[in-house]
Amino acid sequence: MKGRTIILDHLDGREAAALMVDGQLDDFLIESDAPAPGTIYRARADRPVKGQGGMFLSTPDGSAFLRQVKGLAPGQLLLVQATGYAEPGKAIPVTQKLLFKSRYAIITPDAPGLNLSRSIRDDAERDRLLEIAHDTMGDAPFGLILRSSCAGAGEDDVAEDIARMAGLASEVLNDFGTETETLLDGDGPHALAWRDWTDPAEIVTSAQGFSDHGVLDAIAAAGGAAEPLAGGGRMFIEPTRALIAVDVNTGPDSSLAAGVKANLACAKALPRALRVRGLGGQITLDLAPMPKKDRRSFETALRAAFRADSEETALVGWTPLGHYELQRRRGRTPLAGILA
Template sequence: MKGRTIVLDHIEDREAAALMVDGKLDDFLIAADAPTPGTIYRARADRPVKGQGGMFLTTPDGPAFLRQVKGLAPGALLLVQVSGYAEQGKAIPVSNRILFKSRYAIVTPEAPGLNISRSIRDDDTRDQLLEIAHEQMGDSPYGLILRSCCAGADADDIAEDISAMLAQADQVMNDDGTETEVLSEGDGPHILAWRDWTGPAEVVPQAGGFESHGVLDALDMARGTSEPLPGGGHLYVEPTRALVAVDVNTGSDTSLAAGTKANFACAKLLPRALRVRGLAGQITLDLAPMPKKDRRGFESALRAAFKSDPDETILAGWTPLGHFELQRKRSRLPLAEILK
């Protein structure tokens, strides 16, 4: 099956969304019991963490942790936004840089100014978007970012999106409550699919879509550890308590270039394998043997593969033992924890 298909369905009464590209599962979102990234709290400062420049906060959903905070006294109220999922037993990670994000627009209360995605290069399109932005924002002190999918989008849809995000920002930022409270819930999988999977795609909203479009079969593979590589090799992805271990196996290929080919195939496949499984944190690649002269090319291939990935990933580099390490933001929970 060629092309992109977005399937909206439920699994075990949990809202879920799948992005199928050429018949393969490219991304998967499912509702979890933990606070959703994007949720905005009115929180209360609890106690500082000496030596880390952070502060533990009290929220309606439990303790949260805010990094790099200065001048915040215990007992003070502040607005924070959930920035990712917490590791088991740890506080909810939050940020005090509040964003109101939708399909076309991002309103930034703490960063004034009108900005358009750099990927939109056509001058006429940029001028048109600036005109829409000025008209909708008026004299608002908030900032605005127009996303790349605004190119070619209907002007009325963009204007409506800006207006909705601006109204939400005004409501939250001007709230004058005096107790800890959830001021805005983060988006669920179906809204996230509409918001972030912006490329042309067939949308299947009917119940039973996961079964009829092969999503359930793809999830069965994703809940395992093995991913096939071109040429007969395999990629083994195994999360441990400390890190995610990725092992590259050349399989039946015994040629001199087998290791190099398998490693470059791993670089191309790895973002999808991690994304679908919801894996993040410290990631260590145990690569197949290849000449050191090919390392730079492998790094370039890996960097290119992660460039279009929505989750922030840092390429940490090589270890003395020849492993390659990554650090990935925890923007979703592991699939194996949700679908047990």
């Protein structure tokens, strides 16, 4: 089935959202028991970590860890925002750089100024959006980023979104409580789908939507390690406690270029496979054999694939053993842990 379809449904009693592109599951979000990224806390500094420049904090949801701390004393209250899901047994990763993010607008309290997404290139459209931003923000002390989804959007829709996020930011920042507290919950799957899946798509909200559109079968396939690649190869994605191992096999192809073709297919398919499985952290690729002269073309393909991905991923580089390493933000909860 051609085209984009967004299905909003529930799976095992949990809110979930699926994005199908040309009949293939391209993205999947599911509610977790853990606090969602974007959650804002009034936290209390607990104890510093010597040698790492970090501080453990107390929150209503348990311990959190803040990196690159300066001038923060134990017992001090501060506002922080969850940046991802915690690894099992570890503290929630948080930052002091708060973002209030919606479909069209991102309010940046610590970075004043009005900015537009660089993907909006039309001068007339940029002028139109900047005028809306100036009129709506007025003399508000916050910064604003207008997202790429603003292009072509109605003036009232953009202005309403900006005003709502600016009001929310003001409410949170002016909450001067004296105890640890959750001030804002992170967005759930349905809200995230509305916020981030902005390209034109059919929206399905009916009961049994996952079953009717093949989402359940795609989820079952993603529960296994094997991921088919174009050209007949396969990659096996296996999370361990320390890292995520990805093994690339050429399959039945025995030609001299089999390794290069399988590795390029892996580069193209890997972001979607990680998104659907909800995987992040350290990732090590055990690629199919290929000449060193082809490494640059592989890196170029990998960089292009992750450029369009929704989760921040750093391409770290090659190891002495010839593996390729990545570091990916844990912005989703692992699908296997939810459905186990």
